[in-house]
Amino acid sequence: MGRIALIAANWKMYKTPAEAKAFTDAFLPLVAGHTRDQIALFPSVTSLATVVEAVKGSNVAAGLQNMHFAEEGAYTGETSALMLKAVGATHTLIGHSERRQYFAETDEIVNKKLHTALRHGIVPVVCIGEVLAEREAGLTADVLKTQITGAFAGITAEAATPIVIAYEPVWAIGTGKTATPEMAVEAHKIIRAEVAKLLGSGIAVNVRILYGGSVKPENASALLNEEEIDGALVGGASLKPDSFAAIVKY
Numbered sequence: 001m002g003r004i005a006l007i008a009a010n011w012k013m014y015k016t017p018a019e020a021k022a023f024t025d026a027f028l029p030l031v032a033g034h035t036r037d038q039i040a041l042f043p044s045v046t047s048l049a050t051v052v053e054a055v056k057g058s059n060v061a062a063g064l065q066n067m068h069f070a071e072e073g074a075y076t077g078e079t080s081a082l083m084l085k086a087v088g089a090t091h092t093l094i095g096h097s098e099r100r101q102y103f104a105e106t107d108e109i110v111n112k113k114l115h116t117a118l119r120h121g122i123v124p125v126v127c128i129g130e131v132l133a134e135r136e137a138g139l140t141a142d143v144l145k146t147q148i149t150g151a152f153a154g155i156t157a158e159a160a161t162p163i164v165i166a167y168e169p170v171w172a173i174g175t176g177k178t179a180t181p182e183m184a185v186e187a188h189k190i191i192r193a194e195v196a197k198l199l200g201s202g203i204a205v206n207v208r209i210l211y212g213g214s215v216k217p218e219n220a221s222a223l224l225n226e227e228e229i230d231g232a233l234v235g236g237a238s239l240k241p242d243s244f245a246a247i248v249k250y
């Protein structure tokens with residue numbers, strides 16, 4: 001298909017700047033010269049500048065785990081697109097299930113953030129996925145379609161090119177329960193078809209859809225060798241340089 005995979009590390013609320021630097025010191029040599037896939041690290045806000053500095057000139061990008069939709073303002077604790085860019089970061093996650101679950105992020109907020117990221121030339125990784133009860137009730141396709149439609153409201157095909165989608169079934173996050181490659185492929189096909197409906201087949205064919213949820217060195221190749229799976233968003237197994245490097249080199 002020609003889509004270049006993106007292998008991304010979501011460090012969540014782990015790693016001080018010193019720990020982030022220790023990671024990049026060990027990790028960069030392990031993936032030096034690796035051009036088959038794109039690689040990105042998503043550290044905490046306080047480690048972002050350290051990571052950006054460390055990966056300068058390398059094949060690894062850096063981004064935030066969350067970004068506010070407003071340009072600036074009285075939003076205590078939040079980080080803006082301009083702040084992200086001023087530090088030299090290039091990517092942001094949007095709508096991670098933990099943001100939805102613990103910080104009440106809705107599809108409407110995700111949509112606003114997506115507009116802001118695209119306006120500022122930031123690569124957005126839009127996270128979607130069903131919870132276990134929804135899967136068990138046979139609602140996975142409906143949930144994914146609703147999340148995609150909500151996230152993409154008002155987004156034009158012209159603006160959509162940089163968008164990356166991450167399919168993360170919530171029941172697979174941090175649980176050790178990985179979706180089988182077949183389950184992931186089925187979900188990715190539903191998502192790609194919905195993108196085609198909203199933005200046309202040109203965008204749908206090229207949009208990268210990552211899988212996330214208990215990706216580890218042991219299961220990475222089975223998932224990532226699927227043509228429908230264009231990369232991975234990795235939590236726990238991205239915290240150690242050798243384990244994340246093994247996933248990158250699946």
Ligand SMILES: O=C[C@H](O)COP(=O)(O)O
Nearest residue numbers: 010173174213214235236
């Ligand atoms: O963003 C990453 C996902 O939440 C996956 O986390 P996990 O690899 O620890 O299951």
